[in-house]
Amino acid sequence: MLTYQEALSVILENTKILGKEKVFLNDALNRVLAEDIVADRDNPPADNSGMDGFAVRYEDIVGASQTNPAVLKIFGESKAGDIPPVLEKGYAIPIYTGALIPQGADTVIQKEFTKVEDGKVYIYKELKKGSNIRPKAGDYKKGDVLIKSGKTLRPPEIGILSSVNKPTVYVYQKPRVAIITTGDEILDLAEPITKESQIRTSNTYSLYAQVLQVGAYPTVIGFAKDNPEDIREKLKYAKNFDIVLTTGGVSVGEYDLVKDFVKEVLNVNIHFWKVAIKPGKPLVFGTWGEDNSKLFFGIPGNPVASMVVFEVFVKPALSKMMGYEKIHSLTVDAILTQDFSRKSADRLEFIRVNVEYKNGNFYATPFGKQGSNILTGMVNANGLGIVEVGVESLKKDDKIRVVLFDTEFLYG
Numbered sequence: 001m002l003t004y005q006e007a008l009s010v011i012l013e014n015t016k017i018l019g020k021e022k023v024f025l026n027d028a029l030n031r032v033l034a035e036d037i038v039a040d041r042d043n044p045p046a047d048n049s050g051m052d053g054f055a056v057r058y059e060d061i062v063g064a065s066q067t068n069p070a071v072l073k074i075f076g077e078s079k080a081g082d083i084p085p086v087l088e089k090g091y092a093i094p095i096y097t098g099a100l101i102p103q104g105a106d107t108v109i110q111k112e113f114t115k116v117e118d119g120k121v122y123i124y125k126e127l128k129k130g131s132n133i134r135p136k137a138g139d140y141k142k143g144d145v146l147i148k149s150g151k152t153l154r155p156p157e158i159g160i161l162s163s164v165n166k167p168t169v170y171v172y173q174k175p176r177v178a179i180i181t182t183g184d185e186i187l188d189l190a191e192p193i194t195k196e197s198q199i200r201t202s203n204t205y206s207l208y209a210q211v212l213q214v215g216a217y218p219t220v221i222g223f224a225k226d227n228p229e230d231i232r233e234k235l236k237y238a239k240n241f242d243i244v245l246t247t248g249g250v251s252v253g254e255y256d257l258v259k260d261f262v263k264e265v266l267n268v269n270i271h272f273w274k275v276a277i278k279p280g281k282p283l284v285f286g287t288w289g290e291d292n293s294k295l296f297f298g299i300p301g302n303p304v305a306s307m308v309v310f311e312v313f314v315k316p317a318l319s320k321m322m323g324y325e326k327i328h329s330l331t332v333d334a335i336l337t338q339d340f341s342r343k344s345a346d347r348l349e350f351i352r353v354n355v356e357y358k359n360g361n362f363y364a365t366p367f368g369k370q371g372s373n374i375l376t377g378m379v380n381a382n383g384l385g386i387v388e389v390g391v392e393s394l395k396k397d398d399k400i401r402v403v404l405f406d407t408e409f410l411y412g
């Protein structure tokens, strides 16, 4: 049986980044840039004022002070968006923030150091030559690479894209993910429950939500009963997708048919079945399609196993396909708030914990029942504490690594 790390490596080695697509700027937030963004002009395009005040020649204000102001005649105006007149010696041009520096001017005196009277401006301070001038290309030059391919687009990057006139931009495609739910006992929403043996699905829609949360496109293909015809039919509908997720039917039972049919219908090349983790042991992973670039995950049916397998294996793969560089959930070292013990130490176990952040430390409290069928354990948790193979018990105050699947507690 593969270890957690081995299984993760096999998955990521077989996961390829998808192609590119062109999207409108307003749809580009959180996508991964698939082209270098180059400046179309200098920024600022010309010298301009950083203050409201007067554009002057430095030589005209040398020695100006509170008791001995420089007095200049006011001429014209430079406001943002206009081309200003030329500044002659002995004159000052009123100027506003962002407006072009008139030819002949080399300094801007902010309004606070001046007084206007009878068409003249009194300047009460000598500033350094060049004061309050934002120089041409002070931010960047035409031809500079402003954002490199591979960067996740946040609001600042969207602003830059807009300022260099990119109405559309190349980003990496999002995978289309097919979800097929298996099991005779599993019912979809609104199907009437008539027997005690029937179970309302949770996995279908928790997986759907997890796929959405990562930013990919989920599709519920449908519910397959544990019979060959039904499973074959639902798998056929998944042929055009990038990733197929099935839930249930991967254990060793007589009705665990999924592995055989994905080989037959989708020509899946199975890379592994079973990982030494708890929950999620019977996970199946395979590749298929042209160049084996499509992925198959046969996710175990137990509801917690389904969510955990998605979090630690499927999510990194989806993120890698979409071009993200950071593909794993935030993982922190926490202090355990109580003892933990388990019967068997032969698998790496992801235990449901509630993490809090106090005085610079993370504290992890294992939460209630830990069974892989007990979904309420996930509802009350925000992290998965990692108990390594061979570790039977942990003591209060021991360190534990925690994969955070929810970081809301970190916000103020």
Ligand SMILES: Nc1nc2c(c(=O)[nH]1)N[C@H]1C(S)=C(S)[C@@H](COP(=O)(O)OP(=O)(O)OC[C@H]3O[C@@H](n4cnc5c(N)ncnc54)[C@H](O)[C@@H]3O)O[C@H]1N2
Pocket (backbone or CB within 6 Å): 181, 182, 183, 185, 186, 199, 200, 201, 202, 203, 204, 247, 248, 249, 250, 251, 252, 253, 256, 279, 280, 281, 282, 299, 300, 301, 302, 303, 305, 372, 373
């Ligand atoms: N003899 C063995 N039996 C089992 C083993 C084993 O190694 N030897 N492994 C156990 C482990 S670990 C898991 S996990 C489960 C996984 O089994 P399957 O993936 O084949 O899943 P099913 O048998 O179809 O269902 C398991 C369990 O989960 C419930 N389930 C299934 N689908 C859903 C759904 N969509 N929503 C909510 N609940 C679902 C199902 O009713 C079962 O209770 O196998 C163990 N057995």
Ligand code: MOO
Pocket (backbone or CB within 6 Å): 277, 278, 279, 280, 281, 282, 300, 302, 305, 372, 373
């Ligand atoms: O490991 Mo199974 O995956 O839930 O108990």
